């Protein structure tokens with residue numbers, strides 16, 4: 001059988017992470033890469049993220065069986081139009097990874113080749129080839145938009161099997177409504193908060209040092225790439241304008257309650273939010289960051305926490321959370337140690353099991 005050629009355009013966080021996942025699951029594929037930055041192409045080639053960088057763009061895409069566009073949304077639309085001017089393989093399958101889907105799907109309608117939209121609902125505020133991570137998509141939702149009903153979604157599902165993500169199919173309009181609410185609006189709010197704090201800090205220079213966990217947690221995503229987010233907003237304008245109207249109405253309501261000293265309504269506001277968030281499936285990426293828990297049965301004796309965390313520290317495993325679930329006198333207690341991914345969780349289990357007598361469970 002001839003070797004399948006995949007061309008990935010845009011070797012940043014998502015493109016390079018997908019390249020790694022494809023290679024892990026399909027070592028026989030030949031991965032070509034393309035990027036606007038020579039330094040990125042060089043790193044991708046040197047680190048083996050791609051097998052090769054073609055001499056020129058046209059040769060690369062015309063020789064490929066699958067083409068993955070993983071650039072900012074407006075750039076991917078530009079490339080899609082460019083691909084329609086070239087003689088690609090008759091059986092080529094083109095996809096993208098963009099965070100919005102309606103605009104690219106309506107461009108794809110006019111294309112002389114098969115196109116199915118993809119969107120892995122996992123990512124990071126980090127960008128670029130050096131942030132590539134083959135564990136990035138594990139357990140996350142991976143959305144396909146196939147408005148054009150191309151009977152080849154299974155080919156993509158097979159190609160992306162190494163992501164270990166959970167596949168979902170949506171129409172592009174459902175996709176853009178949902179992501180506006182759960183991804184795009186939160187990014188606007190996070191950046192708005194940081195900008196408001198910046199203005200405030202100029203009048204209160206000491207404030208910067210005093211920002212604590214709450215501010216850090218709600219604003220992490222404000223460190224994301226501004227080009228990527230400008231493109232996302234510009235391509236989901238109508239839905240976001242509606243979401244922002246609702247958001248403003250909600251904030252005006254809170255302001256009114258404050259003016260009225262209405263503690264009861266303010267309490268209900270926070271109570272509803274707590275109940276809702278507490279019920280969200282926090283073990284799933286795509287909604288709330290996933291935590292991977294290890295349960296260690298430990299004897300009830302002094303220094304036990306230091307012993308377990310010390311062993312994990314020596315393995316350079318970072319702990320996201322630590323809880324003692326049961327400590328009654330002279331019974332075995334349970335330590336719940338949370339990690340940021342499955343890989344760290346399994347490494348921690350192995351480390352504790354090989355270096356102590358304690359029993360470990362992951363459920």
Ligand SMILES: NC(=O)c1ccc[n+]([C@@H]2O[C@H](COP(=O)([O-])OP(=O)(O)OC[C@H]3O[C@@H](n4cnc5c(N)ncnc54)[C@H](O)[C@@H]3O)[C@@H](O)[C@H]2O)c1
Nearest residue numbers: 010012013014035036070071072073098099123124127128
């Ligand atoms: N970052 C996330 O959390 C996330 C998650 C899912 C999907 N996405 C989407 O995936 C796409 C890629 O995002 P990312 O996070 O990998 O961004 P990134 O900034 O890490 O990577 C984008 C890459 O595209 C390259 N690029 C830009 N213009 C180009 C051009 N004209 N020609 C060739 N290469 C060009 C950049 O040099 C960079 O290497 C975006 O459409 C984004 O909306 C992002």
Ligand SMILES: O=C(O)C(=O)C[C@]1(C(=O)O)C=C[C@@H](O)C=C1
Nearest residue numbers: 099120121122123124125183221
């Ligand atoms: O975790 C993050 O940093 C992200 O911003 C990831 C995130 C999101 O959840 O909003 C961002 C954009 C993508 O389209 C999908 C995922």
